[in-house]
Amino acid sequence: MKNKPDSYLHRNSSPRGGALFWPTLKRVYAFSFFLNKRSKRSRLFALLCFFPILLSIFLRVHQTISADTSFDGLYLFTNAILLFVFQFLVLILALFYGSAVCSEDLEAGTWPYLVTRPLPRPAIVIGKYLASLTLMALMSAVGVITSFIILNLERWAELSLYIVLLKDLGVLVLGLMAYASFFAFLGAVVRRSVFFGLIFSFGWENVIQYFPGSTQRFAIIHYLKSLLPLPSTSRFSFLTFRLEPTKPFLAVIALLIITAAFLALACLVFIFKEPRAED
Amino acid sequence: MSPRLQTQHLSRWYGNILGLSDVSLEVGPGITGLLGPNGAGKTTLLKLITGQIKPSLGRVTIDGQPVRGRAEHFFRIGYCPETDAFFEGLTGWQFLNWMLRLLHFSDSEAAAAAEKMLHLVELYDDRHRPIRSYSRGMRQRLKLAQALAHNPEILILDEPLNGLDPLGKRKIIRLIREYGREGRLIIVSSHVLPEIEALTRQIILIHQGKIFAQGDIHEIRDLIERHPHVVSVRTPDSRRLAAELIQQPYVVKAYFGDDDQNLLVETRNRDLFFQFLLEAAAVKGLRVEEITSPDDNLQAVFDYLVGRP
Numbered sequence: 001m002k003n004k005p006d007s008y009l010h011r012n013s014s015p016r017g018g019a020l021f022w023p024t025l026k027r028v029y030a031f032s033f034f035l036n037k038r039s040k041r042s043r044l045f046a047l048l049c050f051f052p053i054l055l056s057i058f059l060r061v062h063q064t065i066s067a068d069t070s071f072d073g074l075y076l077f078t079n080a081i082l083l084f085v086f087q088f089l090v091l092i093l094a095l096f097y098g099s100a101v102c103s104e105d106l107e108a109g110t111w112p113y114l115v116t117r118p119l120p121r122p123a124i125v126i127g128k129y130l131a132s133l134t135l136m137a138l139m140s141a142v143g144v145i146t147s148f149i150i151l152n153l154e155r156w157a158e159l160s161l162y163i164v165l166l167k168d169l170g171v172l173v174l175g176l177m178a179y180a181s182f183f184a185f186l187g188a189v190v191r192r193s194v195f196f197g198l199i200f201s202f203g204w205e206n207v208i209q210y211f212p213g214s215t216q217r218f219a220i221i222h223y224l225k226s227l228l229p230l231p232s233t234s235r236f237s238f239l240t241f242r243l244e245p246t247k248p249f250l251a252v253i254a255l256l257i258i259t260a261a262f263l264a265l266a267c268l269v270f271i272f273k274e275p276r277a278e279d
Numbered sequence: 280m281s282p283r284l285q286t287q288h289l290s291r292w293y294g295n296i297l298g299l300s301d302v303s304l305e306v307g308p309g310i311t312g313l314l315g316p317n318g319a320g321k322t323t324l325l326k327l328i329t330g331q332i333k334p335s336l337g338r339v340t341i342d343g344q345p346v347r348g349r350a351e352h353f354f355r356i357g358y359c360p361e362t363d364a365f366f367e368g369l370t371g372w373q374f375l376n377w378m379l380r381l382l383h384f385s386d387s388e389a390a391a392a393a394e395k396m397l398h399l400v401e402l403y404d405d406r407h408r409p410i411r412s413y414s415r416g417m418r419q420r421l422k423l424a425q426a427l428a429h430n431p432e433i434l435i436l437d438e439p440l441n442g443l444d445p446l447g448k449r450k451i452i453r454l455i456r457e458y459g460r461e462g463r464l465i466i467v468s469s470h471v472l473p474e475i476e477a478l479t480r481q482i483i484l485i486h487q488g489k490i491f492a493q494g495d496i497h498e499i500r501d502l503i504e505r506h507p508h509v510v511s512v513r514t515p516d517s518r519r520l521a522a523e524l525i526q527q528p529y530v531v532k533a534y535f536g537d538d539d540q541n542l543l544v545e546t547r548n549r550d551l552f553f554q555f556l557l558e559a560a561a562v563k564g565l566r567v568e569e570i571t572s573p574d575d576n577l578q579a580v581f582d583y584l585v586g587r588p
Contacts, residue, residue, distance in 0.1 A: 031377050038368050109364025116329050116358040117381045118350045274332045
C-alpha cells in the first residue's frame with residue numbers, strides 16, 4: 001500500500017442536525033438520479049414509455065391508409081393515449097420507482113452506505129423520491145408530448161392545443177407524485193410492496209372508480225380523472241360511466257395532500273426502519 | 280480530543296432470537312479486536328454502534344452523545360460493512376466519488392480524496408472498471424477505501440479481511456495498524472483468530488450475544504484460573520529444570536515436547552514461574568535458550584472461555 005492520505009479532509013466545523021437536511025437532499029437526489037437513469041429498470045420503462053408513440057404512429061398510418069376524414073387527433077389523444085397513460089403507465093412507473101425508494105437499498109444490501117453517512121434519513125427518502133419522480137416525469141412526458149404532436153400534426157399552429165397538452169402534463173406529474181408517495185410508503189411498511197402495489201393499482205384503483213357516490217373519492221385516480229377532460233359520450237364512455245368529478249381546484253389540493261401525507265409517513269417509517277435479522 | 284465509545288447494558292432481540300445481551304463496553308483510541316464465531320453477535324454489535332439498528336435495551340454513546348438519530352456523528356465514523364454489496368452499475372471510481380459526495384465533500388474534494396484512496400488500496404489502475412467485474416479481494420479493498428476515505432477518527436470494520444489473499448491481508452493489516460497508531464478508535468471484527476492477533480492485543484471476546492471477556496490478551500488469560508498457562512522452555516538442562524519445577528506448588532504439569540530439550544510447563548501463576556526461572560538461570564546456572572507461550576494466543580483463550588476441551 002502507498003502512503004496514507006493527509007488529514008486535509010478532517011472537518012471540525014461539520015454541519016449539524018437540521019443544517020444537513022438541504023445539502024443531503026441535493027446530494028441524495030443527484031446520486032439517486034445518476035443510479036436510476038443507468039439502471040436496467042429505467043431502460044425497460046423507457047421502452048414502455050415509447051408505447052404511446054407507437055400507438056400514435058399506428059393510428060396515423062391507419063388514418064392515412066384508410067383515408068379517414070373524421071380523424072380527430074385530440075379526441076384520440078384524450079381517449080386512447082391518456083387512458084393508457086393514466087390507467088397503466090403512471091401506475092406501473094410509480095409502483096416500481098416509488099416502492100423502491102425505501103426498500104431497494106435494504107434488499108440490495110447497500111443500506112449501510114447511506115445510513116452510516118451524515119445524511120438525515122427523511123432527506124434520503126425525499127431525495128430519492130424526487131430523483132425517481134424527475135426520471136418518471138421525463139420518461140413519460142417524452143411519450144406523451146411526442147404522441148400528442150403526431151396525432152395533432154395538422155393543428156400544430158393552434159395555441160389552445162398546447163394549453164391542453166400543458167394541462168395534461170401537469171396532471172401527469174400530479175399523478176406520478178401522488179402514486180409514487182403512496183408506493184414509497186407501501187415500500188417502507190411491507191416487504192412485498194410490488195405485489196400489494198399491483199393489487200392496489202389494478203384492483204382497488206380500477207374497481208372503486210366505477211362506484212357511485214363518494215366512495216370513488218378513496219381512489220387517487222378519481223382526482224386525476226376529475227382534472228382531465230370529461231370523456232365524450234361515444235366509444236369510451238363506459239370506462240368512466242359513473243365518474244362524479246371533484247372540482248378541479250379541490251382535486252389538485254387532494255392530490256397534493258395525498259402526496260405530502262404519504263411522503264411524510266414514508267419518512268417517519270424510514271427513520272425507524274432497520275434491516276431484518278436475515279439481512 | 281480522543282474519541283471514546285461506550286455501550287451501556289446493550290441488548291438486542293430479533294423477535295424471539297437474542298442478538299446481543301447486556302453488553303457494557305468502553306473502547307478508547309487504538310485497535311480493538313472483536314472476536315467471536317459466526318453468529319456470535321459481532322455484526323449486531325457493530326450495527327448497534329453505528330446506529331443502523333436500535334437497541335432493545337441500553338444505549339451507545341460516542342463522547343457521551345447518543346449515536347442513533349444524530350447524522351453528524353458520521354463525519355467522524357468510517358464503517359466497512361460485512362456484506363459484499365455495492366451499487367453494482369458503478370465503477371470503483373464512481374462509487375468512491377459518490378460515497379465521498381454523500382459525506383458532503385465538494386466535487387473537487389471528492390475527486391482528490393477518491394484518487395488518493397484508490398492509490399492507497401491499489402485499485403487506481405482498475406478504477407474505471409465496473410465493480411461487478413472486480414475480484415472478491417478488490418471489492419473488499421474498495422469497501423475499506425470508502426470507510427477510510429474521509430479520514431475518520433472512528434473506524435468500525437466488520438470482517439475487513441474476508442476474501443483477501445495472504446498478501447492482501449498483510450497489506451490491509453499494515454494499513455489498519457498505521458491508522459491505529461494515529462490514535463484513532465478502531466474496532467475490527469473477525470472470526471479468524473490470527474487476523475485479530477496480527478492487528479492487536481486488545482480484544483473483546485463475544486459468543487452467543489454475550490461478552491465473555493475484554494482487555495489485553497494476557498489479562499484475559501490471567502482471568503482463567505482453572506486453565507493453566509503453558510510455557511515452553513528450550514534448554515539443554517530440561518530434565519534438571521523439570522525436577523526443580525515439579526516441586527513448585529504453582530506448577531501443575533511438566534512434560535517434554537518434540538525433543539528432549541523442549542520442556543512444556545503448565546503453571547497457574549505465570550509471574551512466580553518466570554521469577555523462579557530467572558533465579559534458576561542466575562543462581563543455579565541453568566542455560567535457557569528460548570521461552571515461548573504456545574497457548575498464549577486467542578484460540579486458546581477463546582477455547583477456554585467457551586468451554587471447548
